[in-house]
Amino acid sequence: MREVYRPIGGKLLTRHFYFMGVLVLIGAFFMARRFIFGIGDVANLSDGFPWGIWITYDVVTGTAIACGGYAMALLVYIFNRGQFHPMIRAALLTSVFGYTLAGLSIVIDVGRYWQLYNVFLPQYANLNSVMLEVALCVTLYTLVLWIELSPAILEAMKDNRHLRQVRHALFFFIGLGILLPTMHQSSLGSLLLIAGYKVHPLWQTNIIPLLFLLTAITMGYAMVVFESLYAAVNLDRPIETELLSKVSAIIPWLLILYLVLRISDLVWTGAIAALLKPGPEPLLFVLETALFLYAIVNLLHKERRVRPRVLFWTALATILGGSLYRFDAFLIAYDPGPGWQYFPGVGEILITLAIIAVEIMAYLFFVKKMPILLAARPARLGA
Amino acid sequence: MNIDRRAFFKIAAAGAATALCPAPAAARPPKELPPEAVGILYDATLCIGCKACEVACKAENDMPMAHDTPLERAHGVAGTWDADNDLNSRTMTKIKVYTSGTAAVKDREEDGFSFIKRSCMHCVDPNCISACPVSALTKDPFTGVVRYNPDACIGCRYCQLACPFNIPKFEYDKAFPKIVKCQLCPDRLAAGGIPACCDACPTGASLFGRLPDLLTEAHRRLTFKPGEQQQYPVRRVDGDEQRKAEVTGYYPKVYGETESGGTQYLMMAGVPFDKLGLPPVGDTSRAQLSETIQHTLYQGMVAPTLLLGGLVFAVYRRTHAEQEDASAGTEPTAEAREGRRDA
Numbered sequence: 001m002r003e004v005y006r007p008i009g010g011k012l013l014t015r016h017f018y019f020m021g022v023l024v025l026i027g028a029f030f031m032a033r034r035f036i037f038g039i040g041d042v043a044n045l046s047d048g049f050p051w052g053i054w055i056t057y058d059v060v061t062g063t064a065i066a067c068g069g070y071a072m073a074l075l076v077y078i079f080n081r082g083q084f085h086p087m088i089r090a091a092l093l094t095s096v097f098g099y100t101l102a103g104l105s106i107v108i109d110v111g112r113y114w115q116l117y118n119v120f121l122p123q124y125a126n127l128n129s130v131m132l133e134v135a136l137c138v139t140l141y142t143l144v145l146w147i148e149l150s151p152a153i154l155e156a157m158k159d160n161r162h163l164r165q166v167r168h169a170l171f172f173f174i175g176l177g178i179l180l181p182t183m184h185q186s187s188l189g190s191l192l193l194i195a196g197y198k199v200h201p202l203w204q205t206n207i208i209p210l211l212f213l214l215t216a217i218t219m220g221y222a223m224v225v226f227e228s229l230y231a232a233v234n235l236d237r238p239i240e241t242e243l244l245s246k247v248s249a250i251i252p253w254l255l256i257l258y259l260v261l262r263i264s265d266l267v268w269t270g271a272i273a274a275l276l277k278p279g280p281e282p283l284l285f286v287l288e289t290a291l292f293l294y295a296i297v298n299l300l301h302k303e304r305r306v307r308p309r310v311l312f313w314t315a316l317a318t319i320l321g322g323s324l325y326r327f328d329a330f331l332i333a334y335d336p337g338p339g340w341q342y343f344p345g346v347g348e349i350l351i352t353l354a355i356i357a358v359e360i361m362a363y364l365f366f367v368k369k370m371p372i373l374l375a376a377r378p379a380r381l382g383a
Numbered sequence: 384m385n386i387d388r389r390a391f392f393k394i395a396a397a398g399a400a401t402a403l404c405p406a407p408a409a410a411r412p413p414k415e416l417p418p419e420a421v422g423i424l425y426d427a428t429l430c431i432g433c434k435a436c437e438v439a440c441k442a443e444n445d446m447p448m449a450h451d452t453p454l455e456r457a458h459g460v461a462g463t464w465d466a467d468n469d470l471n472s473r474t475m476t477k478i479k480v481y482t483s484g485t486a487a488v489k490d491r492e493e494d495g496f497s498f499i500k501r502s503c504m505h506c507v508d509p510n511c512i513s514a515c516p517v518s519a520l521t522k523d524p525f526t527g528v529v530r531y532n533p534d535a536c537i538g539c540r541y542c543q544l545a546c547p548f549n550i551p552k553f554e555y556d557k558a559f560p561k562i563v564k565c566q567l568c569p570d571r572l573a574a575g576g577i578p579a580c581c582d583a584c585p586t587g588a589s590l591f592g593r594l595p596d597l598l599t600e601a602h603r604r605l606t607f608k609p610g611e612q613q614q615y616p617v618r619r620v621d622g623d624e625q626r627k628a629e630v631t632g633y634y635p636k637v638y639g640e641t642e643s644g645g646t647q648y649l650m651m652a653g654v655p656f657d658k659l660g661l662p663p664v665g666d667t668s669r670a671q672l673s674e675t676i677q678h679t680l681y682q683g684m685v686a687p688t689l690l691l692g693g694l695v696f697a698v699y700r701r702t703h704a705e706q707e708d709a710s711a712g713t714e715p716t717a718e719a720r721e722g723r724r725d726a
Contacts, residue, residue: 035558036558037558038554038555038556038557038558038560039555039560040555040556041556043555045540045555046555047470047471047472047543047549047551047552047553048549050540050541050543050544050553051540051544076701077694077697077698077701077702078694078697078698080701082701109539110537110538110539110540111536111537111538111539111540111553111554111560111561112533112536112537112538112559112560112561113537113538115517115534115535115536115537115538116537118517118535118537119516119517119537121517124517124518124519124535125516125517125518126512126513126515126516126517126518128512128513128670128674128677128678129513129514129515129516129541130514130673130677131514131515131516131539131541132516132517133677133681135516170702171695171698171699171702171703172695172698172699174695174698174702175691175694175695175696175697175698175699176691176694176695178694178698179687179690179691179694182690183681183687186680187677190673190676190677191541191544193669193672193673193676194510194513194514194544194545194669194670194672194673195544195545195669196510196547196664196665196669197547197662197663197664198544198547206672206676209676209680336549337549337660337662338660339469
């Protein structure tokens, strides 16, 4: 456990960074329009499709992609794999911004945002509501993530007094930080149970919480691999092939478990018959499964998964497969009845792009200015 | 890695077992009809499509009418037609029409037509109420009317996703929007009156009453033979107003008697209900399933609390061991080590 985190330094205001800045400004314009003229001014949401890409991408998919911190904490603290500890801060960083900006998306998406605090008031609480569980859990977890990341910020600020205090309590927050995503990542799937026939039978199932949880954890590991390779290519970092290969080795087993559960459930309930019906849904199901099978086949081979190229494409396939699963369940294979259609509006898409741009900008700011990534060579502590 | 996998499979299998076997004993029972439940019986065979109910509804609820500019320009008059063709954020009840082929005969499936009046079904076990995180939608404990409280609502629109009948509507065109749905004219009911739509209906197609009375009336009508002359109550099932009409024949079902756990808005028609655009909902409410699964996992927060204890303990053991290992500090800077000495 000799690990040294260092800010990687370097110029922050690169051309890349400015480009992201422009995206944010464009998004900010549409956000202003949304608050002045109403949701309908920028979004193609309707009474049939009350949830669009803001919920499906920014919240449901975005927080699943942000499960890196959760997935790595499971590995390091519960399965006692200390060797992966050096990767935790980078994973936490993507989680922090994934969740924080999911929170921002919710403020943009909900119609009566000025009353959003009602979810925290006991007199309004509806304990039967899956949404209440998700709302409380996601808010609490976002706070927990910031606490988990705070040592990096406090180190950068050289605030040793608070750093010590945080360190003493950190074990509790790490434990809580494993429980909360287990609860709300499964509940994000449970949200759809009540929608009944509106969700296509290939996706509507009583085990949807378990399927959402499993894919979220898997996407978390894939995102850790993807983020590390991104840093290696774009930030000129050494490729941590050995560790990445070990993280990737977990992915196929989780995906196999997921596919076995999902397909046997479809067979058990008879919903598998929907595969033979015409329409795009069976193809989407096949595409999801194919993306996962691609990752499984390539990652099961030890000699293949040491190749960075294989690690990159399998991580991407896993993230895409998990994202498509969420998009299918919430939007593409969602059918409220005849006459309703949805395709995101221009302003709606640009707001989502702005949110992704903020995430990337914040990531770049943090890795350049704060001790997040592992120093290239672990320094001796004895000095 | 094998140990990881085995351990992980154990946890995953436990999770699978919990999720796959929602113990039937723990299943949440279906909701019962409130004692003073009231509702509406809509009989499409009596409806003449005059839309007096729509006009009365908009007047009662101060809802603006919609304009169809090309239509109004073509006829040179404005404000004559309410041009919306379905329920929306300014329309809480709507007469729609089904036509087939030549549409020659009313209330016939082939080459016929039928009206249908859509509005909130006031479910006995409403999905929207189960879904709402802030209890903005509530069911009156006596009348069973599903009401909306804008002061609680956060505008998340989960009720729209949850409702099998696509009833709650949202003001997407407003900066400070609300959910809009029929609340069965609460002011009129409080004053002992009946909803505006039933009050305005000249034929008794929209009939207000206590739910048991409405169900009795509906089943009485199912025994009628086509061609018979029968007495039909008008406005309210327990009132004095009656009207004689010729029976045109009923599709043998009262829609809403069992749908989604039962509804307080009941429908009768001469053609099958799927033709009238009513969705394929089962006889149990999805709220029941959703709550059963959710409460199985979270009952009394026992499982999450135990899990939290286990997780915190595991993390504590792990990080504690790390701290005792002198070389384990993750903070290598001189400042931090100084800070530790100070302590």
